Amino acid sequence: MSNLIVEIVSPAGKVFTGEATGIQAPGVSGSFEVLRNHAPMIAAFEVGTLRVTIPSGESIKFATSGGFLEVLNNTVSVLAESAELLSEIDLDRARKSEERAKTILAQAGETLERESAVAALERARNRVRAAMGHVGS
Amino acid sequence: MANLQDIRDRISSVENTKQVTSAMKMVSAAKLRRAQEAIFQTRPYSFRMSEVISHIKKHVDPSLHPLFQERKEKNAVLLVIVTADRGLAGAFNTTILKLAEKTISERFARQKESENLFLICVGKKGHEHFQKQGYQLIGDFRGAFDRISFETAYDVTELAREGYNDNRWDEVHVIYNEFKNTIAQNRIVEQLFPIPAELYLTPVMESEMTHVAEYKEGESVDYLFEPDAETILDVLAPRYVRHKLWRIFLESNASEQGARMVAMDSATTNAEEMLGNLRLTYNRARQDAITNELIEITSGADALG
Numbered sequence: 001m002s003n004l005i006v007e008i009v010s011p012a013g014k015v016f017t018g019e020a021t022g023i024q025a026p027g028v029s030g031s032f033e034v035l036r037n038h039a040p041m042i043a044a045f046e047v048g049t050l051r052v053t054i055p056s057g058e059s060i061k062f063a064t065s066g067g068f069l070e071v072l073n074n075t076v077s078v079l080a081e082s083a084e085l086l087s088e089i090d091l092d093r094a095r096k097s098e099e100r101a102k103t104i105l106a107q108a109g110e111t112l113e114r115e116s117a118v119a120a121l122e123r124a125r126n127r128v129r130a131a132m133g134h135v136g137s
Numbered sequence: 138m139a140n141l142q143d144i145r146d147r148i149s150s151v152e153n154t155k156q157v158t159s160a161m162k163m164v165s166a167a168k169l170r171r172a173q174e175a176i177f178q179t180r181p182y183s184f185r186m187s188e189v190i191s192h193i194k195k196h197v198d199p200s201l202h203p204l205f206q207e208r209k210e211k212n213a214v215l216l217v218i219v220t221a222d223r224g225l226a227g228a229f230n231t232t233i234l235k236l237a238e239k240t241i242s243e244r245f246a247r248q249k250e251s252e253n254l255f256l257i258c259v260g261k262k263g264h265e266h267f268q269k270q271g272y273q274l275i276g277d278f279r280g281a282f283d284r285i286s287f288e289t290a291y292d293v294t295e296l297a298r299e300g301y302n303d304n305r306w307d308e309v310h311v312i313y314n315e316f317k318n319t320i321a322q323n324r325i326v327e328q329l330f331p332i333p334a335e336l337y338l339t340p341v342m343e344s345e346m347t348h349v350a351e352y353k354e355g356e357s358v359d360y361l362f363e364p365d366a367e368t369i370l371d372v373l374a375p376r377y378v379r380h381k382l383w384r385i386f387l388e389s390n391a392s393e394q395g396a397r398m399v400a401m402d403s404a405t406t407n408a409e410e411m412l413g414n415l416r417l418t419y420n421r422a423r424q425d426a427i428t429n430e431l432i433e434i435t436s437g438a439d440a441l442g
Contacts, residue, residue: 009185011380013178028364042193043363044372068373070189072358077185 003055004036008062008078015062015083016052023076024051025069034071041071047126050083061086063130065123082123089127098124141426144419148412155408161225162401169319169394176316176387183384184342190377191336193370196358202370203302204332204378213253213306214245215275215297217329219313219385220263221393222282227400229314229322229393230262236324237263237312255306257293259386275300285390290383294375301330313385314392315339320399322392329378 003019024033026048050062067080101121108117199205248254258264261279281289297309309330315323323340
C-alpha cells in the first residue's frame, strides 16, 4: 500500500517532505487527522502541534502557529505560518521568549501592538507546552 | 605625448577607482550570499501557496471572493514596479524601467491617456524616474531595500487591495526582476489582482516546482472546506498576495546584488586593463625623456669636442 506524501513548508523554508501514513493537525473547529484516500480538502488550523506519522510508525511533531493544509490525491501540502521540529526547540529559550512576550504584552498600548503581542505570547506558550510534552513523553 | 606628471596622476586616480570598485564587489558578494539564502528559504512556501490558490481558483465559484473576480471594464490599472534603491548595478535599473515603459505603452496606453494609470514604485530609482515624468505615484517606498522587511510587502498589498476594493483600479500588475543566478535575471510582468485564472509560472517556478499534487485534466474535484470556503479565502487570498510580494522583493534584492557584483567585477577588470596601458605609456614616455636627455648630452659633448 502506498502512503500519503506530506510536505510542510513555512516562510522560513521547507520543514518536512516525505511519506507518511497520517497527519494530525489542530483544526479551527477541533483537531483532525488526515489518512490515506481522504477526500480533497482545504483546512485551516490554529496554534498547536502538527503530528506526522511516518511509515515506520514513529511520529514526528512540530510546533506550529497556524496555517492551511491542502489534501489532494493523497498529497498533503501544509502551509504553516511557522513550524518547528519539537526535538529542536530549546525549552529554556522557549521559556525566555515566553517571559519576553509577557512583558511586551504588559507594556503594549495600542490595539494593533496588543494583537501582535497576544499572538507572540500564544506562539511562545505553544512552543513551551509542545516542548514540555515532548520532554515528558 | 602626454607629460609624465599627467600620466602619473591618471594612474593614481584609476588606482583609487579600482579600490572602490573592488571593495564594492566584496560588499555585494557578501550581501548577495545573504539575499540568496533568504530567497531560497522563501520560495518553497510561496510556490506551494500559489499552487494551492490555483487549485482553489479552478474549483470554486469565483464570486466567493472579490479578489478572484475578473472585471469586465478595465478602466484603471495599478502597476507595482520594483527597482533598486541604489545605482552602480550595471543595467539593472535601466532594463526594468525600460520594460515598465514598454509595458505601459503597449498594454496600458489607454489608461495612461485617460489618467487612470497609477504606479507604486518600490525602490528609489523607479520612484524618481517616474516622478520626473509626472506619473501618478501611490505611496512612497523609497529606501525599501535599505532595510528589507515584510512590513513593506504588507503595506504594498494593503494599498493595492484598498484601491482595488474602492474601484480606483480594476487590475494590478507587478514588474520585477526574478533571481535566476548571479549573472542573470528574469524580467517579469505578472498580474496580481484579480488573482489570475491560470497560475502564472515564472521561469524559476517552472524549473523548481515539484508538481506533487497533480490532478488529471478534466477531473472535477470537490474540495471540502474546513471551516468554510469564504473564511478560508478571506485569510488565504491576502496572505497569498503578501507572500508573493515578499518573495518578489527578495527576488529583486538578490538580483540587484548579483547585478552589482557583476558590474563591479567588470569595472575592476577594466580598471586593471587601463592601469596596464597607462603604465606602458608612462614607461615609454620616461624612456623617451631619458633618450632625449642622452642625445642632448652626447651632441653637446660633440659640439665642444
